Amino acid sequence: MGKRDKKQRHQQKNSHRGASYYTSQHDDDYEDESYTFQQPSQDSEEEQLEESDEEEKEENDPNPSMEMPSKFLLYQQSVQSPKGDISYLQKFFLMYVGGRLPLHLQEDFCGTALLSTEWLRTDSRRTAVGLDLDLEALQWCLENNINKVGVDGYSRISLLHGNVLKPSEAKLVSFKPQELIQNIQLKESDDNSKIAATEPKMSEGSASLSNQESIKADSILPARDIVCAFNYSCCCLHKRAELVMYFKHVLEALSKKGGIFVMDLYGGTSSEQSLRLQRKFPNFTYTWEQAEFDIIERKTRISLHYHLHKQQKKLRHAFSYSWRLWSLPEIKDCLEEAGFRSVHFWLRKMPDASEMRSTEGFGIGRDVKYEEVKSFQQEDAWNAYIVAVNK
Ligand SMILES: C[S@@+](CC[C@H](N)C(=O)[O-])C[C@H]1O[C@@H](n2cnc3c(N)ncnc32)[C@H](O)[C@@H]1O
Numbered sequence: 001m002g003k004r005d006k007k008q009r010h011q012q013k014n015s016h017r018g019a020s021y022y023t024s025q026h027d028d029d030y031e032d033e034s035y036t037f038q039q040p041s042q043d044s045e046e047e048q049l050e051e052s053d054e055e056e057k058e059e060n061d062p063n064p065s066m067e068m069p070s071k072f073l074l075y076q077q078s079v080q081s082p083k084g085d086i087s088y089l090q091k092f093f094l095m096y097v098g099g100r101l102p103l104h105l106q107e108d109f110c111g112t113a114l115l116s117t118e119w120l121r122t123d124s125r126r127t128a129v130g131l132d133l134d135l136e137a138l139q140w141c142l143e144n145n146i147n148k149v150g151v152d153g154y155s156r157i158s159l160l161h162g163n164v165l166k167p168s169e170a171k172l173v174s175f176k177p178q179e180l181i182q183n184i185q186l187k188e189s190d191d192n193s194k195i196a197a198t199e200p201k202m203s204e205g206s207a208s209l210s211n212q213e214s215i216k217a218d219s220i221l222p223a224r225d226i227v228c229a230f231n232y233s234c235c236c237l238h239k240r241a242e243l244v245m246y247f248k249h250v251l252e253a254l255s256k257k258g259g260i261f262v263m264d265l266y267g268g269t270s271s272e273q274s275l276r277l278q279r280k281f282p283n284f285t286y287t288w289e290q291a292e293f294d295i296i297e298r299k300t301r302i303s304l305h306y307h308l309h310k311q312q313k314k315l316r317h318a319f320s321y322s323w324r325l326w327s328l329p330e331i332k333d334c335l336e337e338a339g340f341r342s343v344h345f346w347l348r349k350m351p352d353a354s355e356m357r358s359t360e361g362f363g364i365g366r367d368v369k370y371e372e373v374k375s376f377q378q379e380d381a382w383n384a385y386i387v388a389v390n391k
Contacts, residue, residue: 066311069284071318072112072140074306078279078286079231082118088346088370088385089226089262096344096389097258102225103127106253108164108246109233111137113157117145120156127222129253131160131170138173158221164229165242167249223255229263235323238299240334243326247338251390258391261340263331268350268381271325284308298325331386340388346370350381 093102103126107116110130119128132138138159146153154175162170227250237243250261275290284306291301301322306315332343348370370385 066313068308068311068313068315070140070144071306071315072137073144074284074286074315075304075319076112076114078281078284078306079304080114082115085115085228085230086118086122089228089260092260092262092344092346092385092387093226096260096342096387097225097391099258100225104222104224104226104255105129106131106224106227108132108227108229108250109231109236110141110159111231112141112145113138113159114141114145115228115230116157117141117149117153120146120149120153124150124152126156128157129160129221129224130157131162131164131167133161133163135161135173142173142175164246164249165237167253223257223259224253225255225259227253227259227261229261232264232266232323234263234265234331235325236321238297238322238324240330243331243334244337247335247340247388250388251339254390258389260390261335261388263386265326265328265331265384265386266350266382267325267327267384268379270380283310293325299323300325328384328386335386335388340390342389344387344389345373345376346385346387347373347376348383349379350383 089105090102103123105116105119105126106129107113107119108131110116110132111134113128113130113132116128116130120126130138130141138161141159142154146157149156159173160167160170161173234243234246237246247261254261271290272293272295273290274292275288277288277290279286287305287307289303289305291303293300299322301320303317303321304319306318307313308315328345332345335343348368370383376382
């Protein structure tokens, strides 16, 4: 790589806090050890962003005996920030709905449902529903997150395995680790959504087909006060018709007494180019890789890689997503078409290259709060919460 290339690359890698838009972007100094692998180091932000070309080298399993942490644990530590998200969710609910406390959350595209776990953990009256296509992530949640909530954690969460575009076909994941899942139907009742179990059915490819156990059928899910879709998950939906269909399903799940849907989005000039960013943690280095941006389809591929220091092992493409980068007005149009009464944008500028170089670096974005805006000039990088209100 030439000197000029390297300089450009250095500027790119410093143009975002953490792993660009994708690390703790909502300013959550999440410090609960029960969910963490290792806290981020106290190194200066410049050091944390250090990039090493040696990571491109293949390594020959020098420490085969060292146990590798789960990729889900690494993801939770490097990417997620549930406390920050939850405080904004509460604020938005009280601002746009009010009159009661939000108690019932649905986390779509939930992955390991860390946000739902934190939601349950901080108030014993709360319930949560998590929905995701990834059965392995949901099961990992039950075994590694919900067990930290307390004795009643399992009774207050419903993890559904399925497609957000077909929520009525989603299957309830068993609280037992035998991979038993059950067909459910999501039905509307007056002010409650009902989740009614039908015949028990095993997941495809389950190794425990003979070990059927009955799951408590006919559990009732309260209508949701808040539905959320975080970490840019709506970018997994590529077609406008899919987005509108998804938003209609969200509206059906929300309480008739009033509720909100909150999603996030990133953008800025730096989001429409290839980018490779790294952040060092004490035990691992996290890399966000953004492929070339196709302006015809507005699509990119995001890959998350981990390099374990002690184990000297790499977990390349631990997670990989094909994303369509929606614009804010496109999202607003689809939400209104789906039937939401109002849509609000809360934005925050993310640090760009020049700011990063001239001030204290990485920490620069930490105190910048999201603000509700009607207009916002383009930046190198920004993050948004989009709040759709049904009241
Ligand atoms: C970017 S990850 C976000 C995970 C988590 N929400 C977070 O905040 O980190 C996207 C998640 O969406 C899930 N997913 C993608 N398309 C989906 C769909 N159509 N229905 C349900 N889940 C989907 C993936 O399995 C993955 O767990």
